[in-house]
Structure formats: C-alpha cells, structure tokens
Amino acid sequence: MxxxxxxxxxxxxxxxxxxxxxxxxxxxxxxxxxxxxxxxxxxxxxxxxxxxxxxxxxxxxxxxxxxxxxxxxxxxxxxxxxxxxxxxxxxxxxxxxxxxxxxSSEHPFFKESRQNRTNPKADWYIWADPQHDGSPPNNWLSVFGGGAWQWDSRRHQYYLHNFLVEQPDFNFHNxxxxxxxxxxxxxxxxxxxxxxxxxxxxxxxxxxxxxxxxxxxxxxxxxxxxxxxxxxxxxxxxxxxxxxxxxxxxxxxxxxxxxxxxxxxxxxxxxxxxxxxxxxxxxxxxxxxxxxxxxxxxxxxxxxxxxxxxxxxxxxxxxxxxxxxxxxxxxxxxxxxxxxxxxxxxxxxxxxxxxxxxxxxxxxxxxxxxxxxxxxxxxxxxxxxxxxxxxxxxxxxxxxxxxxxxxxxxxxxxxxxxxxxxxxxxxxxxxxxxxxxxxxxxxxxxxxxxxKASAPLKQGATHFFATQEPILAFKRGSDLLCVFNLSPTVQHVKLSGGQVTEVLLEAAQLVDGRLNLAGNGVALFQVTDEVAVSN
Structure with a gap:
C-alpha cells in the first residue's frame, strides 16, 4: 500500500x-x-x-x-x-x-517584507532594483498578462509576481x-x-x-x-x-x-x-x-x-x-x-x-x-x-x-x-x-x-499498433487489447493471429475477426498469443 x-x-x-x-x-x-x-x-x-x-x-x-x-x-x-x-x-x-x-500579498510575511530592506522577512520574496531608466529588472511576463514586476514605493524596488500582482513570488534561494x-x-x-x-x-x-x-x-x-x-x-x-x-x-x-x-x-x-x-x-x-x-x-x-x-x-x-x-x-x-x-x-x-x-x-x-x-x-x-x-x-x-x-x-x-x-x-x-x-x-x-480489477490497466506496459487515423490501438501488459475509433464515422479494424475474448464493447461489434466500430466506438479484449491489428 x-x-x-x-x-x-x-x-x-x-x-x-x-x-x-x-x-x-x-x-x-x-x-x-x-x-x-x-x-x-x-x-x-x-x-x-x-x-x-x-x-x-x-x-x-x-x-x-x-x-x-x-x-x-x-x-x-x-x-x-x-x-x-x-x-x-x-x-x-x-x-x-x-x-x-x-x-497572497495579504500574507503577513509579505506585508512585513515590503516595509523596508532590513526587516527579518526582507529577503523572503523576490525584490530587485530598477534599471537606470526606472524600468523593471528584465522582460519577464506574468501568466495573467503584462509584466511580471510590480513597483513598490516603500522599498523603491520591484517585486516578482508570475501571476496576479497580488500573488508575490517567494524567494526559494533563501x-x-x-x-x-x-x-x-x-x-x-x-x-x-x-x-x-x-x-x-x-x-x-x-x-x-x-x-x-x-x-x-x-x-x-x-x-x-x-x-x-x-x-x-x-x-x-x-x-x-x-x-x-x-x-x-x-x-x-x-x-x-x-x-x-x-x-x-x-x-x-x-x-x-x-x-x-x-x-x-x-x-x-x-x-x-x-x-x-x-x-x-x-x-x-x-x-x-x-x-x-x-x-x-x-x-x-x-x-x-x-x-x-x-x-x-x-x-x-x-x-x-x-x-x-x-x-x-x-x-x-x-x-x-x-x-x-x-x-x-x-x-x-x-x-x-x-x-x-x-x-x-x-x-x-x-x-x-x-x-x-x-x-x-x-x-x-x-x-x-x-x-x-x-x-x-x-x-x-x-x-x-x-x-x-x-x-x-x-x-x-x-x-x-x-x-x-x-x-x-x-x-x-x-x-x-x-x-481497479485489472493489473494490466493499472501497471501494464503499453505497446502501440501501427494503425492509421482515426484508430488508436494498443496492448496493456501482455494480454489486454484496447481499440478506439477517435472519430464520429464508422471504422473497420482487422484482428488476426490470436484468440480474443470480449472485455468491454461500446458501439462496437466483432464478426469473424472484423471489428466494426461505430463513431466513438470502444473495444477491450483479453487476448492470447500474438494478435495483429490493422485498418
């Protein structure tokens, strides 16, 4: 466990x-x-x-x-x-x-950090001096738009925020x-x-x-x-x-x-x-x-x-x-x-x-x-x-x-x-x-x-078959075959070379080695021996 x-x-x-x-x-x-x-x-x-x-x-x-x-x-x-x-x-x-x-900028540590450059939390966030023209230290951007640096008038420095201005970044170098x-x-x-x-x-x-x-x-x-x-x-x-x-x-x-x-x-x-x-x-x-x-x-x-x-x-x-x-x-x-x-x-x-x-x-x-x-x-x-x-x-x-x-x-x-x-x-x-x-x-x-009941689905390795779009086919472990029609149109897949036993069919039907998959069809089979999959 x-x-x-x-x-x-x-x-x-x-x-x-x-x-x-x-x-x-x-x-x-x-x-x-x-x-x-x-x-x-x-x-x-x-x-x-x-x-x-x-x-x-x-x-x-x-x-x-x-x-x-x-x-x-x-x-x-x-x-x-x-x-x-x-x-x-x-x-x-x-x-x-x-x-x-x-x-948050409302966290007590940030409130303390922004007061001056000498307090106990001064180096807990990322502060940097402006460039000589007053612009931010570099060109880093915020995920939420605009620059990633915000000017703080108390410290006369910028602080870094990769997201909102109200989300100052911690200084992990400390x-x-x-x-x-x-x-x-x-x-x-x-x-x-x-x-x-x-x-x-x-x-x-x-x-x-x-x-x-x-x-x-x-x-x-x-x-x-x-x-x-x-x-x-x-x-x-x-x-x-x-x-x-x-x-x-x-x-x-x-x-x-x-x-x-x-x-x-x-x-x-x-x-x-x-x-x-x-x-x-x-x-x-x-x-x-x-x-x-x-x-x-x-x-x-x-x-x-x-x-x-x-x-x-x-x-x-x-x-x-x-x-x-x-x-x-x-x-x-x-x-x-x-x-x-x-x-x-x-x-x-x-x-x-x-x-x-x-x-x-x-x-x-x-x-x-x-x-x-x-x-x-x-x-x-x-x-x-x-x-x-x-x-x-x-x-x-x-x-x-x-x-x-x-x-x-x-x-x-x-x-x-x-x-x-x-x-x-x-x-x-x-x-x-x-x-x-x-x-x-x-x-x-x-x-x-x-x-939950299938060891191959939980931890089995994946082997992909060389099928053409829109068919995705792979084997989990040694004996579980998974086939998916990733389209809204009917597709046909040929299975050959091994015995297959139905595990789950959804919008799918197997007839004489021919797997008919309706749009968004799904087929899971237990297989023995080597099986070939083609479309």
Whole structure:
C-alpha cells in the first residue's frame, strides 16, 4: 500500500462548486463530506481538493494568506478533520492543493517584507532594483498578462509576481523560505492528508542573475491572446535548483507512510521530458502537464505523449487528465469528434482509464458535463476578465456540480450560487443518470471497476499498433487489447493471429475477426498469443 498511487484514479473536487451545506451559494467542506459516498461509489481511489486555505480569493484560493488554516468560506479545521475521517472510512485517500511558489500579498510575511530592506522577512520574496531608466529588472511576463514586476514605493524596488500582482513570488534561494514552506506541508501531513497536488511546480526558483527570457524559438505569425506564450521561459522558471528542492520535499513525505505528491507542469516547451525529470529518482511521485488537456484529439497525439514519456523516463510516473479547473471541459473541447455528447464522453472515459500511469478525473466529467457559456457580467476569473472575449477564462468549467435536475440549482444550493447553473449543465445531472444502465455515469462506474480489477490497466506496459487515423490501438501488459475509433464515422479494424475474448464493447461489434466500430466506438479484449491489428 505504500505505492497506492501507482495506477490509481483521483477525483478532483473544486470545493466552491461541489456542494453548498449552509446555503450561502458557495460549496464547502461539510458539503463535500456529505457527498463522499457518491465519490466512493464511483470506484475512484482518492480525492484532490482544490485550494481550501485562508485567502482573499482573488484567484480563488491560489492566493494563500494563511497556509495552516481553512478559509471560513469552506469551514473550519474541525470540518476538514471530519472530511478526512469520513474519506478514510470510505476507503478514499485525500490529496490537497499546495500553492508554494507564491503567496497572497495579504500574507503577513509579505506585508512585513515590503516595509523596508532590513526587516527579518526582507529577503523572503523576490525584490530587485530598477534599471537606470526606472524600468523593471528584465522582460519577464506574468501568466495573467503584462509584466511580471510590480513597483513598490516603500522599498523603491520591484517585486516578482508570475501571476496576479497580488500573488508575490517567494524567494526559494533563501533556505529559510524552503524550511518554512516544508513546515507547512508537515502541518497537513500530521493531520492525516495522504498527499499534495503541487501548483506550478516548475515555478519555484528563478534565475538568480535575473537574465531576460528570449523570444520563443518557434516563429509566431501574429501575437497570441496572451503574450506570455511568445517567450521561451528558460530563466523565469524551470531552474535546476527546483529539482534539489523536490528532493527535500520527497524526504519529508518519506517520513510518513504511504504519502504522495503530484506536480503540475505548467510549461509549453518540452513538458513531457520535464515530467520525466521531475519524477525520476527521489523527487515527485507523479507529474502531469497540459498536453492532454488541450487539442488535438488524435491517435498520433496520444501515442506520441505516452511513447515520449516512457522512452525518456522509464522509471518516472505520469498522471494523465483530460479536464480540470483550468481548461475547457473536454466534452466541449472535442465535441467535433463525437457522434453525440454521450458517445464522446463514454469514449473519453474509456480511453483515459485505459492509459498507462495514474489518472485524474475532474468533477462532472463522469456525467459528460459540458463547458458553461457565461456572459462577461457573470465572470469571476481574472484571466477571463482580462482577456475577454479572445479567452473567456476558466469560470465555464468551474460552475456548480449538477446533482438533481428536479431541485433548485440542480441540488447544489438552495440560494443563488457563486456561478450560475445553466440548463445545458442541468441536463447532465447525476440523479437523472443513476438508474439508466446506458448513462455516461454508469459507463464510468463500469470502467472504473474494470481498471481497479485489472493489473494490466493499472501497471501494464503499453505497446502501440501501427494503425492509421482515426484508430488508436494498443496492448496493456501482455494480454489486454484496447481499440478506439477517435472519430464520429464508422471504422473497420482487422484482428488476426490470436484468440480474443470480449472485455468491454461500446458501439462496437466483432464478426469473424472484423471489428466494426461505430463513431466513438470502444473495444477491450483479453487476448492470447500474438494478435495483429490493422485498418
């Protein structure tokens, strides 16, 4: 059980949007605890809670002002302890979001740091003098738009913020900062959490010489909606010192039994290679990038990512996801590849749960939930507020969970929720799918049971067959064949050379060695001997 995370499936909960227990329109810890039996019944192994620490909520909890307490919006430490106890009672591990690269500007340490250049916390954040013309120290950009440096009139210096102005970056070159951040992780480990999801794990260290980032070596035909992507971020993040600190984090977790860390790799250049680096040796247990959280939806794309990871990091471990709180839901993102929402949602679930590595499912994904189309006046996300309409931000994937179409706000809250619940999302409510054996929800339960019972799906190596688009075919371990038609049109595949036994067929039929796959068809077979697959 010490490596329970290998091949495990984690269910991501966005606390503001899961269940409101006190009728203030915002989800909370007590609401999550109430709904844990639903999560356990799905058949997942763990839950991941997006940020729940004390915060001004300018970036919905990713701006932390107290690392060792619960924000009153979500409840209390006692509520959290009850959640952990109930989750463990139901056989669920609990992973919490840990935002270490930066704090809120409301954190007491930053308030102290900005007072002058001699106080005890003066070097806990990244401060730099202006250039001779008064401009920032270099050309580093913020992920949320504009420059990454903010002038502070008290210190007569700039401070670094890779995200919002209100999210100043910690100075990891200061050992005292590292020690303190590790102590906050210990606080939660001692309270029984089973692991951490590490936000922006490659952002911890910056280049100590403050060298400017070069232009992206890939030629841009025109500026993108966010100029951040026009730079190659070789100095503002991705520093070699990051790996050394990860080893310190791993040593901390190794003091406790059966704990894990999964890192978010926010990187456009060589992310799969970096996932391998970050999970090799005594560093992170798992890492994920955004490569499966965007287009394309093609056999070549999925084959390339899996091959690249396991070729470059045979001893590393990935965590794959198709949706999360930062991207357009995949049921909407890939809808042009689907016969229907239900067909695409089922196929995506089967594909994700067939991949080698560990898996993360985002709340509502198991319902075939789609992206909410919001008006500008309904937005809360700083990304959407800044880049509208080219980019509508992340609120569309963060709208409340839809439990029951017959209840107000689909059972999330009896009062107006913090983001609207729209009819398109109510149509995918859980209660309306529960008794339908052909629903997306029950298909996910079937796939989750299959993965949990299958050693090849949890830890078997992957062998790809040289099929042509839109067919993706691979074998997990020595005897489980997985075939997917990644298109809305009928496809035919020939199986030859071995005996096959049906494990799961969805929109698929095997007749005399010919596999007929309807649009978004899925076929899983137990095979003996060598089998050939062609189309």
């Amino acid at each position: 010490n490596e329970w995370w290998r091949g495990a499936v984690t269910y991501q909960i966005y606390p503001r949007s899961f269940q409101d227990s006190n009728n203030d329109g915002i989800g909370d810890l007590a609401g999550i605890t109430e709904r844990l039996p639903y999560v356990a019944d799905l058949g997942v192994d763990a839950i991941w809670l997006s940020p729940i620490f004390t915060s001004p909520m300018l970036d919905m909890g990713y701006d932390v002002s107290n690392y060792t307490d619960i924000d009153p919006t979500f409840g209390t430490l006692a509520d959290f302890e009850q959640l952990i106890a109930r989750a463990h009672e139901l056989g669920l591990k609990v992973i919490i979001d840990q935002v270490l690269s930066h704090s 050992p005292a900062v590292q020690d303190w951040l590790l102590s906050t992780m210990r606080f939660w480990l001692e309270r029984g959490v089973d692991g951490f999801r590490l936000d922006t794990v490659n952002f911890y260290f910056h280049d100590a010489l403050l060298r400017s980032d070069p232009a992206d070596f890939r030629r841009k035909e025109k500026p993108e909606w966010n100029p951040y992507s026009m730079q190659y971020h070789i100095f503002s993040k991705n520093q070699p010192e990051n790996l050394v600190f990860l080893e310190r984090m791993r040593a901390l977790l190794d003091e406790f039994e059966a704990r894990t860390m999964v890192g978010e790799m926010g990187e456009d250049h060589h992310p799969i290679r970096m996932m391998g680096e970050y999970t090799s040796g005594k560093r992170l247990h798992m890492c994920y990038s955004f490569e499966m959280l965007k287009d394309p939806f093609s056999a070549a794309h999925f084959r390339k990512l899996i091959d690249e990871f396991y070729t470059g990091a045979p001893h590393g471990w990935p965590c794959w996801a198709f949706s999360n709180h930062d991207v357009v839901r995949h049921a909407t993102r890939w809808k042009q590849y689907g016969v229907s929402n239900e067909a695409l949602a089922k196929q995506a679930g089967a594909l994700l749960l067939s991949l080698q590595g560990s898996i993360c499912i985002y709340e509502g994904e198991e319902l075939g939930q789609t992206e909410s189309d919001l008006e500008y006046s309904e937005l809360t996300d700083p990304q959407g507020l800044r880049f509208w309409p080219e980019n509508k931000g992340r609120d569309g994937c963060r709208t409340p969970m839809t439990w029951d179409a017959n209840q107000p706000n689909a059972g999330f809250s009896s009062t107006k929720p913090w983001l609207p619940v729209k009819p398109e999302q109510v149509a995918h409510s859980a209660a309306q799918q529960a008794d339908n054996p052909n629903s997306v929800l029950n298909f996910y339960k079937r796939m989750l049971r299959l993965r």
